[in-house]
Amino acid sequence: MSPQKQGYLYVLITMCIWGGFTLTARLSANWGISAWDITALRFALAFCILLPILIYKKDTAFLWKKEPFILAMIGGVTYCLTAYSAFHYAPAAHAAIFLNGCIPLCTAFAAFLIFRQPLDKHTWISVSIMLSSIGVMSYLMYMESGVAFGLGDLLFFISAIWWGIFTVLLKQWKLSAWHAMSGVAIWSAIIFVPIYLLFFPKHWSDPEPMQLIGQVIFHGIFVVIIATLTYVEAIKRLGAFKAGSIVTLAPFIAAVLAVPLLDEPLSVAIICGLLGMGIGAIQPWKWLGRQDTLEKQLQQQKKQSE
Structure with a gap:
């Protein structure tokens, strides 16, 4: 299988899990599981699984470097607290618009601000489309309810900023998928779990036991471990922007599924926001008639070797 096809396979796996993340995170909010509980x-579950494996493999030296710790604080603890909190104030469709729809843009701007990577014309076109769609959506929402945006929308956007920074740092530091995932999970547990146990209120008895167990297993194993591994591998093969753009489709699909599954509303305003943010994030015009960058690099290497 070519590196490009491998990248798309990893993206497909990540999409399935991220789509499930949107639905299950909204369910956890409906069931009374707080953001700090699920975080x-x-x-904690990922820590209990991964640390024994690292000790057995004698592969713990990388944990003492600054990169895994920084990634854990940004893409682990901080991102999870803001994203899970947002689901208590806004439905799944808003997550697709203000979180996942904004991730590619936040990634591009983070690359510019941190590493001075220039923004190309495609990014500016996306900015125009997204701002226009948000403007139309906010106007329609204001006409419908008298409120354009809420606290949940702001928290989703802040989460997109954290994830954009995380993605850029991950690409720049070139950590292996295993080290990136393990470092984020282990350092997040070491730093946040003791604080949670000492200072945060617990809501373990609010949901049904199987609801809590199911949420912990899905978010602790599938989201933390499997999706992080596949997302990092997809970034390596397709690049940060392309991988992030394709994966963005999953929450948009989940937002539509949330209508019958979670009985959430889907107004004209939300449809405008979903369409505009989806087009701006995926940038379909950029893909038409263009050869994949990775394939170009491989062909150039092949010609040089000949």
Whole structure:
């Protein structure tokens, strides 16, 4: 299988899990599981699984470098707290618009601000489309309810900023998928779980036991471990922007599924926002008639070797 096809396979796996993340995170909010509950429990479970493996493999030296710790604080603890909190104030469709729809843009701007990578014309076109769609959506929402945006929307956007920074740093530092995932999970557990146990209120008895167990298993194993591994591998093969753009489709699909599954509303305003943010994030015009960058590099290497 070519590196490009491998990248798309990893993206497909990540999409399935991220789509499930949107639906299950909204369910956890409906069931009374707080943001700090699910954040602490997911990383605690991942910690219990990963640390024994690292010790057995004698592969713990990388944990003492600054990169895994920084990634854990940005893409682990901080991202999870803001994203899970947002689901208590806004439905799944808003997550697709203000979180996942904004991730490619936040990634591009983070690359510019941190590493001075220039923004190309495609990014500016995306900015125009997204701002226009948000403007139309906010106007329609204001006409419908008298409120354009809420606290949940702001928290989703802040989460997109954290994830954009995380993605850029991950690409720049070139950590292996295993080290990136393990470092994020283990350092997040070491830092946040003790704080949670000492200072945060617990809501373990609010949901049904199987609801809590199911959430912890899905978010602790599938989201933390499997999706992180596949996402990092997809970035390596397709690049940060392309991988992030394709994966963005999953929450948009989940937002539509949330209508019958979670009985959430889907108004004209939300449809405008979903369409505009989806087009801006995926940038379909950029893909037409263009050869994949990775394939170009491989062909150039092949010609040089000949």
